[in-house]
Amino acid sequence: MLNNDFTKKLQNLMQRVGISSFKALSRAAGVSERQILCLRHGKLEQMRLEVLLKLGKILQISLDELVATFSDRIANSQILAAEVNTQHLNTETKLLQEIAELKAEYRRILLTVEQQRELLQQEFQQSSLQILESLLLFWPTAAQKVKENPQLDAVKILVPLVQNSLDKLLQAWGVEAIASVGAEIPYNPQLHQLLAGTAQPGEIVKVSYIGYSQGEKLLYRVQVNRLTNVQG
Incomplete structure (x- = not known):
């Protein structure tokens, strides 16, 4: 048998927001009529948090007020309210933790990409220097010799040196x-x-x-x- 106090309380709240029937409340809140029946019985422990939030929104009362109004005893109300608050806290904590993990992963990826970019740049520079080794080592000396002795045939000295280094570089690439x-x-x-x-x-x-x-x-x-x- 239904607890008339809970049914009456629900009807009073419905009348205050202009809802005439339990079916209309079900449609307005987007919940099943079975959930409305649980509310009339005061069996909030059988109802999901999502359902309670929807009903509270339509009835224009807070979650704490809804729990206090439709609980069998104040103790049950306090327990359920505590459970609801705990669910909220757990959800919020989990969300914040996931956000922190995503930020940490993003920073790790950025650091890895930057390290790889620097490593590739170093490897490219090193391989290029090895290919151009003869040009780097002998070009300054050959150029100085030509300056010191204008009679030297610069073309015969410098052109083969440059051409050899260029050929090696092109072949490597x-x-x-x-x-x-x-x-x-x-x-x-x-x-x-x-x-x-x-x-x-x-x-x-x-x-x-x-x-x-x-x-x-x-x-x-x-x-x-x-x-x-x-x-x-």
């Missing part, structure tokens, strides 16, 4: 030269760039500046001239 300066080759508009005039695909042209590719990627197109332009 997988960069290949396309054609060679002065070569006469069939014109290919996908690989070649005319310095002047126009040319038909397959027409023989002369290389003025070589191009470069890296694997299947074209880095720089070969710059060419028509033979008629070169001869003219």
Whole structure:
């Protein structure tokens, strides 16, 4: 048998907010009529916190007031209120802990990425210095010798030194030269760039500046001239 006091109390609260029936309260709060029945029985311990919050919102009373109004005894009310507060605290604590863990993980990832970036940069610099070792070691001495003795043929000394280092660097990076300066080759508009005039695909042209590719990627197109332009 229903506790008439709880039913009456609920009806009074419903009347205060303009709700005429228990079914209307069920629809307004978005809870089942069985939950309304539990409230009329004063069996709040069988009701979820979410349901109590919805009913309190519709009835325009706080959670503490709802618990105090529909509990069998004050002791039960205090226990349930304490449980509700504990659930709130536990949920809030868990959320704050998860946020703190996410922030810590974000900082750790940033630090790892920065360390990897620095490591890669150091490795790149080290490998490049090893490839350019001969240029770094011998270029200053060769340049000084040319300054001290203008009679020396600088081209014969410096050009091979630079070319050797450049070849090693390009080879290490997988960069290949396309054609060679002065070569006469069939014109290919996908690989070649005319310095002047126009040319038909397959027409023989002369290389003025070589191009470069890296694997299947074209880095720089070969710059060419028509033979008629070169001869003219």
